Amino acid sequence: MAGALTPAWAQLTIKITSGVTHPVPIAVVPFSEAPTDPVNVAGVIQHDLVGSGRFSALARAQMPATPSHAAQVAFPLWKSTGVDYMVVGRVVPLSGGELAVDFNLLNVLTGQSVVRKRFTGPPTALRNAAHRVSDAIYQAITGIRGAFDTRVAYVAVVGEGPAQRFQLVVADADGYNQHLILESRFPIMSPVWSPDGKWLAYVSFEDHLSAVYLQRVRTGQRYRVSARAGENGAPSFSPNGQELALTLSGVSGYPQIYVLDLHTHQLTRVTHTPAINTGAVWAPDGRALYFTSDRAGSPQIYRKSLTPGSYPRRITFTDGYNASPRVSPDGKLLAMVTQVDGRYCIAVQNLKTGAFRVLTQGPLDSTPSFAPNGATIIYAERPNPNGGAILATVSVDGLTGMTLKPTHGAVQDPTWGPFRQH
């Protein structure tokens, strides 16, 4: 029963919007592994690397051989294929039923090993081991920590009319390994991860009342932490996981931002303007909140220091509509939904220089969420005039994108989890 879920996306399509100018050519040689292994390890690695937009992969048919050890590699043959790097490896069964994944990233021009490692785990975690190989390769070549071995949470909407169901789902960042966290006849929205990746906070409208819940991902155990009169919405964990920012309207009808201390249960009001104030997220140092407010007419993003006595400062100044702020893990970029010529697009603003860059074309993009390495943003888009939302990613330079399409129903409200602790 628990976790049983018809896969919402068996179908998974990569769309490279334009790609970087000079992707790194790499050969991911099929790993030596038993035909009974549940995962094609090299296939997963290649999918990860190509999907990042920073690599181009040599087709299998053009590979001169299939070595699984560095000692078997005839480098001159590989040099002539034009690749700069190649990956060789093997899956080795260990006593006790676990599997080891050994890989070696080789510089084809020098013949040197760049990085070689072994990851071990049960056969059911082989796919995750492959993502860890991708992470290691990505970091060795780009200098940026990989985020392939991470998870996303999102809301799937399936069925229609009285049969409609909202599902809170957790999956690997590439859409595989889906797990059902919650199913309801009522809307579920605004999921967000705790910093340690063990909890999700979300909004659920059970019995036509909004409430904020915390739920432990592994066990399903959950707690209702706010069910006050009016709106209970937009939860966000503080960086230390001890506080939750959220939106409460009370009976006034004006949504205001509060901080709930999860230790003392103390509720501190942050905004005091008779307008919509919502969607707060924390600065990485935990000392300020970014949020959406229409206090000046149209929705714009503001920053409020949590130092007592400080006033909110407006952050966005482009015309029309800026909402759903998300701060990059390094605190340097602010992602948001912005309106450009009537189209809703994902944009990033450099918080230091103010430089503003629209990353997507819309027309109906929403809910951006940074990967924990800050290199990629996942968001929801509605490309189909009659259909629901699908998920998409875009690199923060706007050059590379990928879509994750469900086979049926809609998927929305994606939120990228933290790095996993191994």
Place this chain on the structure above:
Amino acid sequence: MRRILTVMVLAAALGLAACASKPVKPAASQSAGQAGAGAESQGAGSGANAGEGSLGNQQSVPGPQQGLLADRTIHFAFNSAVIRGRGIQIVAAHAKYLADHPSARVRLEGNTDDRGSPEYNIGLGMRRAESVRQAMLLQGVSPSQITVVSYGEERPVDPANNPIAWAKNRRVDIVYLTPTQPGK
């Protein structure tokens, strides 16, 4: 571990452990090597997902049906909570009915189109529902007769992505509650 305990204490202090009769199914996420973790999960066997059809369009709509009272939807302009045109008459008709029938109860459900931020849209739906509530209070309805909820963009009547659908979805629905129906 420290936070787990904290949250449990918090839930206990507020008396807010999730109710098993709720029409939702929390589910344990069973990844590799986590067998047995489900022992702590709750609700997985409650099977409480069936029944009661107050989601979206009801088959039999409770409440008065005569004249304007059969119309339960007030529409709004983009990013606006101003009640206009026919909406004014619909609100007035229901306000009069509610004032004349103090035991009648309604839930005002605010909705938006699906453009932009879902969280901002919850606020906008709340503003629309509040706008209708204030108009009803001014016309003699008791505050105890009205509950307000905003679904934002989550429950469109038309899921299409075009201006006609968006106009249909920017609305407040007036839902009459039968005495047994939840929603205070």
